[in-house]
Amino acid sequence: LDMELALRRAFDNRELLLHYQPKVNLHTGAIAGVESLLRWQRPGFGLVYPAEFVPVLEDTGLVVRVGNWIIDTACRQIAAWLADGTGPVRVAVNVASRQFVEGDLEQVVREALARHQAPAELLELELTETALMSNAERTITVLKNLKAIGVKAAIDDFGTGYSSLAYLQRFPIDKLKIDIAFVREITTNPNDAAIALAIINMAHSLKLQVIAEGVETRAQLEYLRRSRCDEIQGYFFSPPLPPEELGRMVQAGH
Numbered sequence: 001l002d003m004e005l006a007l008r009r010a011f012d013n014r015e016l017l018l019h020y021q022p023k024v025n026l027h028t029g030a031i032a033g034v035e036s037l038l039r040w041q042r043p044g045f046g047l048v049y050p051a052e053f054v055p056v057l058e059d060t061g062l063v064v065r066v067g068n069w070i071i072d073t074a075c076r077q078i079a080a081w082l083a084d085g086t087g088p089v090r091v092a093v094n095v096a097s098r099q100f101v102e103g104d105l106e107q108v109v110r111e112a113l114a115r116h117q118a119p120a121e122l123l124e125l126e127l128t129e130t131a132l133m134s135n136a137e138r139t140i141t142v143l144k145n146l147k148a149i150g151v152k153a154a155i156d157d158f159g160t161g162y163s164s165l166a167y168l169q170r171f172p173i174d175k176l177k178i179d180i181a182f183v184r185e186i187t188t189n190p191n192d193a194a195i196a197l198a199i200i201n202m203a204h205s206l207k208l209q210v211i212a213e214g215v216e217t218r219a220q221l222e223y224l225r226r227s228r229c230d231e232i233q234g235y236f237f238s239p240p241l242p243p244e245e246l247g248r249m250v251q252a253g254h
């Protein structure tokens, strides 16, 4: 079966869902928020991970429709966690380049926040450098307008793209996310350690927060803490979880 058709059906049949991976504040140890990650509960296949189908969503443009649904679902979840006593949980969503170019991202975000009465401060957008650069002027305008209402923005997979540092300061972003490629061997490869430290220091010089993804060991965590990284995300703390499990983890305080 053609993958595009299968994905259209999956979307219509509500087989797509979001899992949520906690981000931990390295200064306080508290859960600082979560990243929503798309999964496909595919009948006969089990849980399918985005590496297998997000490229198809992007290539076919389906990522705009699905992306709108992701933003709506994230806002619904923010409101649900507020309502059930879990509390304010900041939710980051991954945003594809085509959502800026082909979709009316600003309107989609505004409507989703309003529909669920979710505080804008609890929504964060994660964009790759490539997405930022593919239509820089449009992206700057949208991000500025969303920042004005309180929405946060982070650059995902930082260090792997080709954005110039001079350009970076023109984007109204709040946070850099160090790519997993520099975290994996951070305790054994001096070059990776140096790059991570340089990103952290540069981010702080630009008054940006910095998070490291893909943290799997205590040694990686300790290196990042000593380097003054603000937040970490990764299997060492927790894999992405279904919303009920994530809610229980937040309520338990760890």
Ligand code: G
Pocket (backbone or CB within 6 Å): 036, 037, 038, 049, 050, 051, 054, 063, 070, 093, 094, 095, 096
């Ligand atoms: O969860 P996993 O590590 O398999 O995700 C793999 C890739 O898929 C990541 O690069 C991530 O950015 C991307 N991805 C996951 N969820 C979403 C989503 O909701 N929207 C978009 N556009 N990409 C996503």
Ligand code: G
Pocket (backbone or CB within 6 Å): 021, 037, 094, 156, 157, 180, 213, 214, 215, 216, 233, 234, 235, 236, 239, 240
């Ligand atoms: O948006 P992005 O591509 O950065 O998505 C993060 C991806 O990394 C997700 O697919 C998530 O499942 C995965 N991931 C999260 N934590 C870890 C980790 O500690 N190690 C590895 N190898 N992958 C992780």
Ligand code: MN
Pocket (backbone or CB within 6 Å): 035, 094, 126, 156
């Ligand atoms: Mn991400």
Ligand code: NA
Pocket (backbone or CB within 6 Å): 156, 157, 177, 179, 180, 213
């Ligand atoms: Na990433």
